[in-house]
Amino acid sequence: MKMHKLKNNYCEVVTNGPSLISFKINKNDINYEILGYDLENFVSSFIMAPWVNRIKEGIFNSKKGSTNLLNSHPLSSQFKHAIHGTVLFSNWELINKNKNSLEMKTNLSEPWPFKGNLKSKISIGEKYITQKLTIFNDDNEIMPFSMGWHPWFKRTLSSGEIEIKFDSQYKWEISDELPTSKKIKSSEIDKFKNGYSPAPETLDDCYRIKDGSNVLLKWPELTLNLKSSYECGHLVIYTPPEPNSDLLCVEPQSATINSFQLDEESVSDTGILFVEPKKDYSLSTKWSWE
Template structure:
């Protein structure tokens, strides 16, 4: 993983890109500076890209048109299941950079069995930041995939903790952090429509959100609204315990956890996507603050 830092900025914000991750997003408002993102490299707390899969793949087992494969070699956190794809620890190359935007790319790599690449574009536009991911299939076979972002937000940027607002259809019920096929609607989803502030160490869950709906992070000092492409129909919320209890992850992504195996079992609405050979597929998330 390359660790060069690139900065982009405009009159209302400044972003530091660390490798492919966002190290900081500093918002300038009312003569104050608010950094909404947390960063702790030693504890893997930095806002990274997930591709060509998001979150965990149970036991690394991956069946696809090319055959049966083991993805266990991609496990930078040393947990029981390979996690967050292959690009997290990859080296990225700068394709284009201006004062307010940057484009970087990397190749898909082992243990992923398909040839291809991922392009990340980040741009500041007035009071918003847009992040786009473009995955290209350079293989002979159709490629299943999922993608998303794993931002770590500061619970506080000033006087009090943030609250979250989102419109969730259901929660993927999980056993040891791996969803089964059951979809439930817990009382929390009724709270989420009005706004709630989850406590540290209480959530590590994947929700199916309403199509084309936004997700709001509300601090007393400002509100940040996430608007993502329709493919990003899933949201993971992770509230880590100490020593990272001052952070919260709110992760827009295309699929649920373990989407490949669930799809193989004919479970509906997993969010798995496919891209044809010699084609690409793009998604985006745009964050606007007021």
């Protein structure tokens, strides 16, 4: 995919298609690169849609019947569950670009059973960047979906480590990479309320945050505030092992892991969303800094 650049006096964003591969913040005439990028190890700040994270063994039941989302999925040989949607591997068309924004579009593709498309718009302004996703259902049946972002942030910029701060109601209990129906109050929830730097290889968990609340990423050099649509009530924190232990993922998203199957089992608060035929639905995340 083609690379694009947006730049003003406050930041510079470089994308590969709609995925962020560089995000530099200018503060006091110093440029801080806050994202990691290593394509060989799948390190790229990408979009997750039309589902986020894992769907157990790829099984998805809907008005279109039963679909195996592992079929023809590019990562099916590496993961036992269908992971991160399809648009990461899609071809994207440039719709519009100017000095402050970039808009692209892709069709929803196999193995996803619904016809539709997704638009991504990235905009930069005075000390902020906004990423907006708009999904369109071009099918004749109501379409369930979830969407979100999978950024990889640097633990350190030039001195001390990052602290993550957010207010969580609970996290989903995880067993074999998937949530049970149990919602738990784990010990790190209180730590995150005050600001916490989790160690590598300690977390790969989904937290239910308060609707419309802020998520703060605090380095000694600057603070980044992630403010997402109120539907993005779930946040995955992933602290990977080597060779990516110098990074961590803070992922705003609309639903928990395996949301389609949990919803089918009548588990509450999964975050699954629905869009009517010939209608669209938009979510956004705004990152501002000081």
